[in-house]
Amino acid sequence: MPAVLVVVASVAADALIDIRDVTKTYGHGETAVHALQGVSLRVDAGEYVAVMGSSGSGKSTLMNILGCLDVPSRGEYWLDGSNVARLSEDQQALVRGRKIGFIFQSFNLIPRTTALANVELPLTYAHLRRAERRRRANRALELVGLADRTGHRPNQLSGGQQQRVAIARALATGPRILLADEPTGNLDAHSTDEVLGMFDGLHDDGRTIIVITHEHDVAARARRLVQVADGRIVSDEVTR
Amino acid sequence: MSPRDLMGAALRGLTANKLRSLLTVLGVSIGVGAVIVLVAVGNGSGKAVQARLEAMGTNLLTVSTTGGGGGFQRGQAGPASQQYSLTLDDAAALADTRLAPDVSSVAPVMTSSGSTATNGDTSYTVSQVIGTTPAYMPATNTPVGIGSSFTQEDVDTSQRVILLGQTTATELFTRPASAVGQTIKLGAVDFVVRGVLASKDSTGFNDPNATAIVPISTLRATQAGYGALSQIVVQAKDTDRVDTAQAEVTQLLTARHQVPANQTSPFRITNSAQILQTSQDTAATFTALLATVAAISLVVGGIGVTNIMLVTVTERTREIGIRKALGARRRTILGQFLIEATLLSLIGGAVGVGVALIVTRFQLAGVQPALVPSSIGLALGVSAAVGLFFGSMPAHRAAGLRPIDALRHE
Known part of the structure; x- marks a missing residue:
């Protein structure tokens, strides 16, 4: 495995994410849906990218592929120097756990489980020892300002608080990329500001953030805007 | 994921729906209890017959003329x-x-x-x-x-x-x-x-x-x-x-x-040892028959475990998706659900053994049951095996879910 990484690193230069001519087709024959039709995208470490598009534009498919939740039908996806499509199911799980932190629209916390246990979960899958897990999870919750809510269950937290727990969970493993899918879609204006403010702070700390959204004011906070329509990238510009 | 973490996750899963887990445990415990009690009844009646025959005298030949x-x-x-x-x-x-x-x-x-x-x-x-x-x-x-x-x-x-x-x-x-x-x-x-x-x-x-x-x-x-x-x-x-x-x-x-x-x-010689042997064979057949009936109820309990685990997997598909997105590997998910199923049937087995130990203290249908110690071990072992066997199908289904499908599940 380390040997492969060395070889690959020389090929993929220093881009963190390198998508090359990726196609994704669901179904077969006449009912086939071409969600992505040849998308290429490079994201360097430390970038803050917003991917915008209307519903059905293929931005969710792009997000799934970026997050190793799905594999492209054709094309290559190089993440941090390794070709994701070539990895086994378990290796993909490992990549998800180590390199990517997910933030979902519907928070996706495990129900009936405390905030602390939720944040500990990815650390558990990364085989960390109990004490280390607890320490890191507590620090992540502190970072999102929920140090006093560690014992609360998701249904005892507001939407904004739940999303902050989710951000803490995404940060806990120290991932290379933070992948947020409509992170403010279920939040009120105040919580939206809180979450976006948090993203700004993370970007200032040098994190790579990719936000998928259809809201302009969310996209406006990013430094680079990628627009997707009909399964193709229609514009890619540095905004700030 | 360490065994302790897996066990914790499984326990949380089971306690999430206590009534359902309880009823499934009940199904298995009835099966296990039935095996132990019915084998004990068969064994007890066999021993009773043997004791009566021994009261007639052993090593005995009775010669009469036809x-x-x-x-x-x-x-x-x-x-x-x-x-x-x-x-x-x-x-x-x-x-x-x-x-x-x-x-x-x-x-x-x-x-x-x-x-x-x-x-x-x-x-x-x-x-x-x-x-x-x-x-x-x-x-x-x-x-x-x-x-x-x-x-x-x-x-x-x-x-x-x-x-x-x-x-x-x-x-x-x-x-x-x-x-x-x-x-x-x-x-x-x-x-x-x-x-x-x-x-x-x-x-x-x-x-x-x-x-x-x-x-x-x-x-x-x-x-x-x-x-x-x-x-x-x-x-x-x-x-x-x-x-x-x-x-x-x-x-x-x-x-x-x-x-x-x-x-x-013209002489009829009745051999008490032969009578004893015959009645012991009869008792063994009787016990086997009872054990078969009880084993059927154990299988029914096992199907209950499968049923409930299938429901659980369907219900928690989204949770499985989240876990996979957070880096859970196939065998981690498999392990969690297998342990849940095995815990269900093992707890059921333990309860069944406990109930059987109490029930066999009393006379049943005029027979004083005689516990067969090996039947307890067997019933517990079988209940664990039942959990593994009947839990493996739902657990494999959970582990095989693609994260993207699981996350989309409503």
Whole structure:
């Protein structure tokens, strides 16, 4: 495995994410849906990218592929120097756990489980020892300002608080990329500001953030805007 | 994920829906409990039958004659049956250790039924008066409870002494202990009560305690006359030698009565070891039958585990998706759900064992259950296996879910 990484690193230069001519087709024959039709995208470490598009534009498919939740039908996806499509199911799980932190629209916390246990979960899958897990999870919750809510269950937290727990969970493993899918879609204006403010702070700390959204004011906070329509990238510009 | 973490996740999963988990546990515990209890009942009834047979006496051969020597000696039925009737000389020959080395003791038996015993104003019809020798008591496992047995000397001198069965003694004297030394009338003849037999468990329809035993010579002189013996009771030297003793008895009697070689033996020899073996086989079949029925209920409980785990997996598809997105590997998910299923059935198994331990303390359908220790281990092992087996299908389904599909699940 380390040997492969060395070889690959020389090929993929220093881009963190390198998508090359990726196609994704669901179904077969006449009912086939071409969600992505040849998308290429490079994201360097430390970038803050917003991917915008209307519903059905293929931005969710792009997000799934970026997050190793799905594999492209054709094309290559190089993440941090390794070709994701070539990895086994378990290796993909490992990549998800180590390199990517997910933030979902519907928070996706495990129900009936405390905030602390939720944040500990990815650390558990990364085989960390109990004490280390607890320490890191507590620090992540502190970072999102929920140090006093560690014992609360998701249904005892507001939407904004739940999303902050989710951000803490995404940060806990120290991932290379933070992948947020409509992170403010279920939040009120105040919580939206809180979450976006948090993203700004993370970007200032040098994190790579990719936000998928259809809201302009969310996209406006990013430094680079990628627009997707009909399964193709229609514009890619540095905004700030 | 460490085993401890897996266990924690599984426990949280189970306690999330307590009623459902409880009902599934109930299904398994009924199965496991049924296996243990029914096997114990089968085993208990087998032991009861064995105990009753052992009360009749072990190593025991009962020789009687079927009377006729077969149909071909037409018109000679009388002489033929006399030819084959058992005599005191037969008994004496069987007791000869040179002729029958595997025989330890022999008791000739004559019976007379329906005699009336009287003690003053109280009378009682004794269902069976047995005339025999002292060897009869140890051979047939009929110990004297109060007083003492009569002796060979009593037999030789035709003493009018009598041993009363428990029922007979109670009927005549109310308190059996007060009977010893008293004189009763049997028919018109006075007998001195030597002892009272210990109580025996019933082996059939007759009350084995409604008897009286007298020396065979006395019975012949006073009640039954000098006809043929009813039977000869033969005790083998050892349980292992019952069969050889039976062969010796058959050979000896065939020779003494000059039974033609082409004729079926007119003597019927009942071998208590064979009866015991037969009844043990019957009991084993009975136990196997009960265990099969119980095993079916265990399988039904196992299907309950599958059912509930399938529901759980469907219900928690989204959670599985989240876990996979957070880096859970296939075998981690598999392990979590397998442990949940196994815990369900193991808890069910433990509860079933506990209930079975309590239930088997009581008589069930007139049988005192006898626990088979191995059935407990087996039932627990099977319940764990049931969890693994019946839980593997839902667990594999959960582990095989693609994260993207699982996350989209509503």
